[in-house]
Amino acid sequence: MADGTTTVQDGGEKEIELTEEVIAKCNITRARKISTKHHIPIDDLENIGEMRQRFRQHMRQGGKQTHKEILHTVSDLKDKDDGARKRLQGILKDVQKILETCDDQICRQLELEQHTADHKTKIAHHLETLQSIDCPILVAGETSSGKSSLINVLLGEDFLPSRHLSWSSVICKVQYGENKKAIVHFKDKRKPVTIPLPAGMDDLAEHLFTKSDREKGSECKEVDIYLPLDYLKSGIFIVDSPGIGESDVMTAAVMEYLQQAFAFIYVIKSDNAGGVQEDRLKKLLKEVRKSRNQDKLQSINPASAIFVCNRWDIVERHGAEEAQNVKQDIIRKLRACWSGFQDHQVFFMNTEHAARDLEAGYVADDLARLAEGIEELIPRALQAKTHPSWNWIRHLVGRVLHYINSFLTKSAVTSTQLRQRYDRAKDEIRRLQENADTMMTDQKEKLEEVKGELVASMGTFLREETTESAMQSWAESEVPEVVKGMEWDVLQYQIESSTSARLEELIDEWEMKMKHFQSKTDEMMAIIIKGMSTVKVRLSKIEDELHNPDEHRYMAVFQPQKPQRKKGVRDFVDLSTEHLDLSDKMLLGITAPLMATFGVIGAVAASPVLAVMGIQALKKKYTDQQERRKYKADKCKYMAERAMEKLEDFRANDESICKYVEERLKPVQDYLQAFEDNLPKKVKAQLELMEKISQDQRTxxxxxxxxxxxxxxxxxxxxxxxxFELEELNLLDPCRVKCAEVDDAVKFQRGNISLRKGKVTTTRRSKMDATIKSYRTKIDETTVGDFTTVRKLMHDNILRFIGICFIDEMPQLVLQAADGCLRECLQKGPKVSGMFGLNTLPAMRGVCAGLQYLHSKQLVSFGLSQDTVLVVDRDGGDSRFKLAHVCEPRALHLSPEDYSGPAGPYVYLPPEVLREGVAYDSRSDMYALGLMMWELWFEQKAFEKSEESMTLQSFIGTNMQLETSKPHKHVTVEEDAGEKWSTIIQECLRPPVDRNLTSSEAMQQLQGVSKDQ
Structure with a gap:
């Protein structure tokens, strides 16, 4: 039928619609009739439940079969990423050309800072990185979890051989090729063997699967499988790995590819007892930690990982309640093993059923959900691959700008003024160093205190009866096997390895339950980040002061705000380094993730305390051949004795426990040390810059x-x-939120910008009211600054930044929810003349406070009017009134159509901005302030008759002036206050060359007006 429903008619039977009710009531006989009439294959199904599910799939797909290639959109995503990388390459090449031709002073200064030193080599490195097109997706997991089967489902055919009882022991790369074939690479010097597919599938299986001695592994090094799939053309390839944890040889093979992988799918065998094999996942994470410490592995974004719980139907056979319990247990273990894990990263399915449905032309629900997850993972992972290069380039450009502005300052001030600035800066730097030294001392003392607490907690745990019992409980399958001809030294090594691993596993399980290390680590990182943030802010202010054109404006930055805890974006998004973005951390020389992206569990790699004893030490202790006979006589008893001895030795030695604790806290220590090492370098570079500028002889x-x-x-x-960040890296933006709904009613619109009420969903899945600042046209070089500027602002009279959302692929600013604009607020109550002290005066004080803050940062409130001052009633006092439009000074770019259109949207802009095309700056804000105060004073809308009746061109040509001396409406306001108010209006509405009143001066005058008047 046209609406997607289907019907059934059997002989003389009345035609029946294929509805949910019909499906629910059908039996085997009726199911076969439905199958025949609608050509729905059901011979591959086992019971009526599966048949009903197939009919539902048929209904949802409208009777149409789905293409077998689930990942067909990947190619488009990769092509988009190729374009983004080429675009960033172009930007970096432009930066490279600029640096090649710029002043030598700039390049020499770059060499003094840690992250810009040797910048030519680093530029070449990033250009090469951006050129790379290798994009492997690693599929790893537990042995016999169905990794190869899952890949076959995603590819749409059985390209990879898979067996139920035999396990893949070789890395398989699935990549694009015009002809289906496999090339087998051997570990020795044998030439690779080419096998045609699918004819040679059995031959390929002989190479892929080992028949015995799994520790030794296959003779194959890896297998390249080439398939003519369009979405693999762009450089994406899928890597099928051996089982994690089955042997050290296989784990090493997986790690080799994990160092290159940009996306990660981990497959779990759901029907194992307890679901997740934590020891194997933790083993992988430990290997990741090792490689990262050795600078071999780039950071893996935890949010880019997908966990697939395969064979889920077996779990569901035990009932819904049992399945729910297993699901919650799996999620609990993943949260413990994978820092930053989110519930939506795990999927539950059966690959055999998915393949069966796919063969029949239908996509199972669980497979559809997984496909959506992968399609979300890939662009995020691709952006993550580009992000480090972009961030380094941004840091480089930022430092160059600082140097340029510092040199230009000398051309704008006298030598005396420059010397005074530098003297103040040196004093500030000296005080900063003193405070930083004190802070470092305090934090080191706190870290030692935390170490002591953890040593005590761990000592208590090691003495518990349950710990001793667990160390002494060994099964035959857990103890090293005695192989004929094995040296006793080797067996001793294996015994010691097993007991050490057991102790470490117990400590990991204890930490998973008690979270002692995690809580103390979080506590220390909060303290350290808070201190670093303070230093970062002070360093930035010192640098800004060196090239700030107006020191008085600069000082306004330090005007104290009343202490007030407000929820901002960091209350709604998950940020690992709360107060520092990566460029800020680069400023202080800190680039390593706080916990190397993974949690404490599994973070300790080959701890020196629990590492196996050296062979020589073992020989001295266990040289008696009776030890070998004792072990062979009762291996489990022997292991229990050795394990208990290991435990007693470890817990009796506080130094050993302390070393273990230090290893667990090493990320915190490293973070602190990086800051301590780099701050003096940063300070030295700044002092040398000032000295260079002072000695510069140029006019x-x-x-x-x-x-x-x-x-x-x-x-x-x-x-x-x-x-570039806004358009190409927005999936990584921690401030990105989802727009749940937007009010159709426009609260304000001027030119390209409008304000609407709406609701957004945060990264923590909670909904909140918001103000949506929308842009009707594509974001360009003029408006992109709006998205970066507003993030850094925090002031009572600035509408608070919440995040960024995308509507029809257009970025929109999400700001604090407001109750309405100032004009609406004043119109709701009594006449303005009766609300002077309650609303009018506080509103203008709030506006002036906001302008004072913005002007101190060389920012403006573009298009300021009563319509762009929003009111948040719950904040109370002057803080109710918030500026909604914040940006850098900019010129107004108008089209001929704008000039011939109504003047309405533009009447609050200064004449010079409209007529001469000069930039809207702080003087323009003061003009707009004057218009607002005029409207409030005379209870009349400025240029009201001209808004709709005149074109913009006519409005500009008439050069209309407001009458400021006519009688006002505030008859109860004292004469002195009225004179102050009128004076501000007159000063603000002067021609630009005479418009010298600043927001600070206007604020001082308004502070002298009593609210009681």
Whole structure:
């Protein structure tokens, strides 16, 4: 039928719609009739339940069979990523050209800082990294979990051989090729063997599966499988790995590819007792930790991992309650083993059933959900691969801009003023170093205190009866096997390895339950980050002051705000380094993840305390051949004795426990040490920069000639990088939220920008009211700064940043929810004349406070009016009134259509901005402030008759002026207060050359007006 429903008609029977009710009531006989009439294959199904499910699939798909290639969208995603990488390459090449031609002083200064030193080599490295097209997706997991079967399902055919009782022991790479074939590479010097597919599938299986001695592994090194699948053309390939944890040889093979993988799928054998084989997953994580410590492995984004619980139907056979219990247990264990794990990263399915349905032309529900998850994983992982290069380029450009602005400052101030600035900066740096030294001492003392607490807690655990019992409980399958001809030294090594591993497993399980290390680590990191944030802010302020054009404006940054805890974006998103983004950490020389992206569980790699004893030490202790006979006589008893001896030796030695604790806290120690090492280098580089500028003999004109063109070029690079982040790296933005709904009613619209009420869903899956600041046209170099600027602002009178959402692929700013605009607020109550002290005066004080803050940062509230001042009633006082439009000074770019259109949207902009195309700056804000105060004073809308009746061109041509001396409506306001109010209006509405009143001065005058008037 046209609506997607289907019907059944059998001989003389009345035609029956294939509905949920019909499906629910059908029996085997009726099911076969439905199958025949609608050509729905059911011969591969075992029972009526599966048949009903097949009919439901048929209904959902409208009777159409689905293409077998589940990952067909991957190619488009990869092509998009190719374009993004080429775009970033182009930006970096432009930066490279600028640095090749810029002043030598700039390049020499770059060499003094840790992350920009040897910048030419680093630029070449990032250009090469961005050129790489290798994009492996690693599929790993537990032995016999169905990894190869899952890949076959995703590919749409049985390309990889899989067996129920035999396990793959070789890395398999599935990549694009015009002809189906496999090339087998051997560990020895034999030439690779080419096997045609599918004809040679049995031959390939002989190479892939070992028949015995799994520890030794196959003679094959790896197998390349080539398939003519379009979505593999772009460089993505799938890697099928051996089982994790089955042997050290196989785990090493997996790790070799994990160092290259950009996406990770881990397959779990759900019908194992307890679900997740934690020891194997933890073993993998330990190997990851080892490689990262050795600088071999790039950080894996935990959010880019997918966990597939295969064979789930076997679990469900035990009932819904049991399945739910197993599911919750799996999720609990994954949370413990995988830092940052989210519930939506795990999927439950049966690959055999999915393959069966796919063969019949239907996509099972669980497979569809998995496909959606993978399609979400791939673009995120691709962006994560590009992000490090982008972030380094951004840092490089930021440092160059700082140097350029510092040199240009000398051309704008006198030598005396420059010396005074530098003297103040040196004093600030000295105080900063003193405070940092004190902070480091306090944090080190706190870390030692935490170590002591953990040593005590661990000592208590090691003395518990349950710990002793677990160390002494050994099964035959857990003890080393005595092989004929094996040296006693080797067997001793295996025994010691097993007892050490047992002790470490017990400690891991204890930590998983009690979370002592995790809680103390979180506590220490919070303390350290808070201290680092303070230093970072002070360093940035010192640098800003060196090239700030107006020291008085700069000082406004430090004006104290009343202490007030407000929920911001960091209350709604998951940020591992709460106060520092990566560029901030680079500023302080800290780039390693806090916990190397993984939690404490499994983080200790080959701890020196639990490492096996050296062979020589073992020989001295166990040289008696009776030891070998004792072991052979009762291996489990012998292991219990040796394990208990290991436990007693370990817990009796506080130094050993302390070393173990130090190893667990090493990420914290490393983070602290990196900060301590780099801060002096950073300070030294800044002092040398000031000295260079002081000694520079160039005139002001020469400095401007050398650096002003360079400033424009590098500023352009900064803008391009911001635009790149917004357009190409937005999936990684921790501030990204989902727009749940947007009110159709536009609260404000001016030009390209509008404000609407809406609701968003945060990364923590909670909904909240918000103000959506929408852009009707594509974000460009002019507006991209809006998205970066507002993130860094925190002021009572600035509408707080919540996040970024995308509507129809267009980025939108998500800001704090408001109750309405100032104009609406004042219109709801009594006449303005009766609300002067309650609303009017507090509103203008709030606006001035917001402008004062923005102007101190060289920012403006573009298009300021009563319509862009929003009101949040719950904040109370002057803080109720918030500026909604915040940006850097910019010129207004109008089209001929804008000039011929109504003047309405533009009447609050200064004449010079409209007529001359000059940038909207702080003086423009003061003009808009004057218009607002005029409207409130006379209870009349400025230029009201001109908004709709005149075109913008006519409005500009008339050069209309407001009357400021006519009688006002506030008859109860004292004359002195009225004069102050009128004076501010007159000062704000002066021509731009005479408009000298600042927001700070206006604020001072308003502070002198009593609310009681």
């Amino acid at each position: 002001a004109r020469e400095l401007a000639s050398d650096y002003q063109p360079l400033l424009e070029k590098v500023s352009g690079m900064k803008t391009e990088l911001a635009l």
